[in-house]
Amino acid sequence: MRPDSRVKFGRSGLEVTPFGFGTAPIGNIFREIDEETSDAMIQEAWNQGVRYYDTAPMYGHGLSELRTGHSLRWKNRDDFVLSSKVGRILKPARKEDIEYAPWTNAGRFTMHFDYSYDGTMRSFEDSLQRLNLERIDICFIHDIDVFTRGDEQPEVFEQAMDGAWKALSKLKEEGLVKAIGVGVNEWEVCHAALERRDFDCFLLAGRYTLLEQDALNKFLPLCEERGAAVVVGGGFNSGILATGAKEGAKYNYAPAPEDIMDRVRKIEAVCADFNVPLPAAALQFVVAHPAVPTFMAGTRTVEQLKQNLDWFSHPIPSEFWGVLKEKGLLREDAPTP
Numbered sequence: 283m284r285p286d287s288r289v290k291f292g293r294s295g296l297e298v299t300p301f302g303f304g305t306a307p308i309g310n311i312f313r314e315i316d317e318e319t320s321d322a323m324i325q326e327a328w329n330q331g332v333r334y335y336d337t338a339p340m341y342g343h344g345l346s347e348l349r350t351g352h353s354l355r356w357k358n359r360d361d362f363v364l365s366s367k368v369g370r371i372l373k374p375a376r377k378e379d380i381e382y383a384p385w386t387n388a389g390r391f392t393m394h395f396d397y398s399y400d401g402t403m404r405s406f407e408d409s410l411q412r413l414n415l416e417r418i419d420i421c422f423i424h425d426i427d428v429f430t431r432g433d434e435q436p437e438v439f440e441q442a443m444d445g446a447w448k449a450l451s452k453l454k455e456e457g458l459v460k461a462i463g464v465g466v467n468e469w470e471v472c473h474a475a476l477e478r479r480d481f482d483c484f485l486l487a488g489r490y491t492l493l494e495q496d497a498l499n500k501f502l503p504l505c506e507e508r509g510a511a512v513v514v515g516g517g518f519n520s521g522i523l524a525t526g527a528k529e530g531a532k533y534n535y536a537p538a539p540e541d542i543m544d545r546v547r548k549i550e551a552v553c554a555d556f557n558v559p560l561p562a563a564a565l566q567f568v569v570a571h572p573a574v575p576t577f578m579a580g581t582r583t584v585e586q587l588k589q590n591l592d593w594f595s596h597p598i599p600s601e602f603w604g605v606l607k608e609k610g611l612l613r614e615d616a617p618t619p
């Protein structure tokens with residue numbers, strides 16, 4: 283598939299490119315990216331036809347939205363699709379008073395969770411100001427999962443299904459957004475949200491990848507039935523599917539544990555037999571699912587971005603997928619390209 287082709291975004295009426303641009307890295311996650319590199323990556327993505335960009339108030343305490351807006355502001359607004367998120371209010375603060383981890387030298391704001399109706403409206407308005415754009419096309423309720431909220435999750439989930447859901451529904455009714463959803467790191471939370479409310483879409487990070495496909499149990503089938511679109515973020519599982527099982531490889535934003543390294547080594551052995559780069563398989567696998575219109579990889583340099591774009595259309599023989607399944611390295615019921 284070409285990274286610049288167009289795919290329907292579920293039932294929303296939007297069309298996205300199957301290759302999306304993830305902006306967590308330009309929020310300076312783990313280490314800094316300079317202004318020039320941030321802009322150069324977005325311009326390179328644009329020049330290669332990428333027309334879907336995802337950001338969030340949380341990425342770099344506002345920095346990612348500022349940079350995304352800076353780089354996209356002068357493009358024709360109807361030529362690209364933009365998603366951002368609600369659930370955190372940013373308040374100005376002195377740099378010394380801000381707890382930044384895992385971000386470095388990011389925006390001069392502290393972050394405060396808020397999934398109420400009013401908080402959601404404020405978060406949305408603030409995002410437009412930081413982006414300096416007149417609209418956001420897709421809005422996700424961010425981080426209402428156990429991964430992020432721990433023991434508070436059930437309470438947070440209830441608040442979001444009430445206040446944030448009502449606010450986003452109102453914004454959609456007024457035509458200010460086209461699609462509303464939930465952006466989290468757990469498919470179970472997406473499934474529960476879709477059972478509760480009629481969401482148009484989800485951003486599922488790291489939980490439907492070449493390494494793990496439990497989202498096939500019931501979440502992805504329900505999305506197909508309901509016409510909900512699933513954006514897969516973190517499809518390299520935060521690094522290991524791009525770098526391979528080398529020393530220091532990252533899984534779930536931390537050093538990869540040995541069982542994951544072992545599984546990746548086995549997948550890499552099949553890749554070597556077919557002369558397929560591991561990241562090419564990781565990228566192309568995800569968008570083969572009919573409920574997944576687009577994949578979003580995070581990149582840190584223009585070179586990484588160019589490489590990912592090349593990998594996206596690297597030829598992969600169909601027998602490759604069959605062998606992964608035969609060896610128990612991919613679920614039998616997983617759709618393949």
Ligand SMILES: NC(=O)c1ccc[n+]([C@@H]2O[C@H](COP(=O)([O-])OP(=O)(O)OC[C@H]3O[C@@H](n4cnc5c(N)ncnc54)[C@H](OP(=O)(O)O)[C@@H]3O)[C@@H](O)[C@H]2O)c1
Binds near residue numbers: 485
């Ligand atoms: N809850 C949510 O809604 C949520 C959660 C997570 C992600 N997301 C979205 O999904 C996007 C992608 O996720 P992600 O950036 O967190 O993780 P990811 O795409 O799984 O991994 C990104 C990392 O992979 C490495 N990488 C990428 N291309 C590479 C290449 N060509 N060669 C070598 N290494 C390469 C880089 O690691 P190094 O930095 O180490 O070089 C990069 O930072 C985010 O930007 C965000 O938009 C949303």
